[in-house]
Amino acid sequence: EPEVTQTPSHQVTQMGQEVILRCVPISNHLYFYWYRQILGQKVEFLVSFYNNEISEKSEIFDDQFSVERPDGSNFTLKIRSTKLEDSAMYFCASSEGTGTYEQYFGPGTRLTVT
Amino acid sequence: SQQGEEDPQALSIQEGENATMNCSYKTSINNLQWYRQNSGRGLVHLILIRSNEREKHSGRLRVTLDTSKKSSSLLITASRAADTASYFCATDYVMGNDMRFGAGTRLTVKP
Structure with missing residues (x-):
């Protein structure tokens, strides 16, 4: 069964460094998403992406964040200058459409900012 | 806040018993989905129920949706120790292109 994959599974970085989290969505899906989950807290929506542009973003997704679909398969989340509070699990998701x-x-990438 | 909210926050039962978790939300939805998350791991999709559906079954799972009360329930029948996980409802709102998750119910099934 097709699945969404993410790399790396765990990323450790120093405060102020840039990180890029990678995702390979399911191949026939058109909508892509990033969520994060701070340890012990709820899953929070960050951004959705369709037709090579952001379709919606949350208040968490500030100028430090960016997303890109650099080729036909990868979907990336970049954090430009990481902060301690960016430490979380980051989940990528994909869907064929929206609504139904x-x-x-x-599986998520665990980001640890030290 | 427009997130789904689950209750209870934590539920502990014996193997073989049924577990019921509830979710409430605030505005009109396209669908509501239930996910399971084992500790520190990814989210596994369980069931999607559309706004025009009232009940859905999948194996030992039964989900109901009451749009008039803006609530949903997830019932796991004949629970097993392997069902131990956190369960989240996520709502896909009509006026948005994102999903909002509740804080989850942590279910512990004791063998």
Whole structure:
């Protein structure tokens, strides 16, 4: 069964460094998403992406964040200058459409900012 | 806040018992989805129920949706120790292109 994959599974970085989290969505899906989950807290929506542009973003997704689909398969989340509070699990998801379509989640990348 | 909210926050039962978790939300939705998350791991999709559906089954899972009360419930029948996980409802709102998650219910099934 097709699945969303994410790399790396764990990323450790120093405060102020840039990180890029990578995701490979399911191949026939058109909508892509990033979520994060701070340890012990709820899953929070960051951004959705369709047709090579951001379709919606939350208040968390500030200028430090950016997303890109650099080729036909990868979907990336970049954090320009990491802060301690960016430490979280970051989940990528994809779906065929919106409204009545399921979002399929990747296994997540654990980002630790020291 | 427009997130789904689950209750209870934590639930501990014996193997074989049924577990019921509830979710409430605030505005009109396209669908509501339930996910499971084992500790520190990814989210696994369980069931999607559309706004025009009232009940859905999948194996030992039963989900109901009451749009008049803006609430949903997830019932796991004949629970097993392997069902131990956190369960989240996520709502796909009509006026948005994102999903909002609740804080989850942590279910512990004791063998």
